[in-house]
Amino acid sequence: MSNIFQLVWLIPVLPLLGFLINGLCRKQVSKTMAGIIGSGTVFGSFVISLLVFLSVKEGNTQVAHYFDFINIAALKIGFDFQIDQLSSIFLLIITGVGFLIHVYSTAYMHDEEPKDFAKYFAYLNLFVFSMLLLVLGANYVIMFIGWEGVGLCSYLLIGFWFKNTNYNIAAKKAFIMNRIGDLGFLLAVFWLIAKVGSVDFHNVFESVPKLFAEGTITIVDITGITLLLFVGAMGKSAQIPLYTWLPDAMAGPTPVSALIHAATMVTAGIYMIARSNILYTMAPVSQCVVAIVGLATAILAATIALKQNDIKKVLAYSTVSQLGYMFLALGVGAYTGAVFHVMTHAFFKALLFLGAGSVIHAMSGEQDIRNMGGLKKYMGVTHITFLLACLAIAGMPPFSGFFSKDEILAAAYNNSPLLWGVAVAGAIMTAFYMFRLYAMTFLGKFRGTTEQEHHLHESPKAITIPLIILAILSVIGGWIGIPEIFMHGGHRLEAFLAPVFAQSNAITPKHHLSQTKEYALMAASVGAALIALVYAWNRFIKYQKTDKEETGFGKVLENKWYVDELYDSIIVKPLMSVAKYFTNVFEKKGIDGFVNGVGKAVNYGSRQIRLLQSGQVGTYVLMMVIGILVFFIIQLFL
């Protein structure tokens, strides 16, 4: 037990305070104050997270109980925080990258009105709070609170510029797709309660193997629960078939894309599966589904990214593709690899997005890379950091992406060489589209208007300093996971996370590839990616704007395989027509008809009965006497 653990509750509460202050006083606080409150609270969380991490590193873990959240009959759900290796890593990523992005935002959002500026920081803080709740929760229910909270903040921030209808549509799309996934998550939790009677991580992970051995729960239950949990992860982490919201989510401000739609929120699904690793290890069918969906997403998104011309869209599809890699890692049982890739990806993808934001800022809102080019000489820092990030994501040694991606590829090969082959194809495409993006943006000649060219400038310090820090992390971040063949005991992350994945590793012991084979695999993937990189560099450095439309397969890719159109025609339109039928026929004729009918009947009836009131006193008296007689007769004779 460590003293710092008594402060753990402050980690989420600080951003919550920031949210309340900025949100409630958004009309009073100045821009500077809003920025300081927003960034400062997250920095406070970061410091505590760092101390917690150091304490966890010494081997302290704890489940902190705060109060009973739900207490019904046998079901007890506490408001508990889990502090262990996995959550402390995520705490560091969220608060660390989150803080840098808050600082970046103070410059990026500077043109907003003061109250919008404060509102933006309030939302951002609320997001950090929800995300921290998600990773700190010690049971599925607390996790679900954070899970929903980040979805809400994602919706609010995508639609931050709500005066643009398209942005609102994108926000709604993200929210609805997430809700579909959340339903799966919720069903899985109910299933767990029904079968295990608890949602506590500790309880569940200890009792499920026992109950399974006793035969109380079957493989069908475990597979069902894990698949439903995966449906939740599909929504949140943008996997096939629920990935289409993420590219549209780029409607939000660029720092939001960096924080929510690249570094943190979309990795919630990976965190959840890594947390539930024992359940997945016990359900090979689910693992297989996770691996295949992940790989398919990785490839599909990579092919789409090849032909996108919006700088943020390329990065968005690249994110979807990298998330696919993480799920592939989870599917083949390389849980450490997945978490490792989450971490390195958070660094270089946040950096790429922030770099893109810096470019967009300099280009006065222009996002089309066909109108860029040659930005290298105007934006030194942005250029260098962006290049480093591209090298990292392309998996070039010794940048961080190399180590994490290599670990995933090796694990995939262990599982099946076919998975490895497809994954390498994805890696080649990654290198290609990233350097296509890089070359078209920073190399060659400037292709925009002269007005834009005059305006080009390097971004202010608040933007470049986060870029530099993230660039350093993108370069060295991978060194905590150096493979065994390079350095004995080099994979410090694996050793650190070992207690979390101990149960799974006991079931499926790791078998290492032979040294030569591992070198060969590494050389093959890096070599192939390098060729793609050089090819893209050479091809797109001379890029000229043409009016020629894409034809054939290129057009299919440019239109994202027409998946949006497909969803539109098989889901959205039928749903709309059913809804239209219900509004026009069921609602108007059925429900409205009934309600109005009751009103009309009462009206008509009273109009008729009114005629009884003749105004003749004699008639009234006669009626009264008749009434009395009737009662009299009933009383006496009946």
Place this chain on the structure above:
Amino acid sequence: MEIKWYIGLAVALFCTGIVGVLTRRNSIIIFMCIELMLNAVNLLLVAFSKMHAASAIGIADPSIVSNAQIFVFFIMVVAAAEVSVGLAIIVMLYRNTRSVDVNFLNRLKN
């Protein structure tokens, strides 16, 4: 005298009252008919009281005999008060419509 004669007289008075209320249009006559009904009931009360007193001879408590009769006095007092109100209404009615015909009072029709 047997109780049935009293009952017969009271019923006859009451029916006369009802028929008067139902058939006549002059509000003063209707009013008188109402009084008639009231007094029919009073008569019954006194008659039954007497009947009970006759069957209860030998009982020490004289209040049994006098209860209903006192009750009747109360009714007469209340009826007198009611008459003053009722007559006032009729006077007002006459002043407004120059008539005491109740059929003119059909403003609340429909």
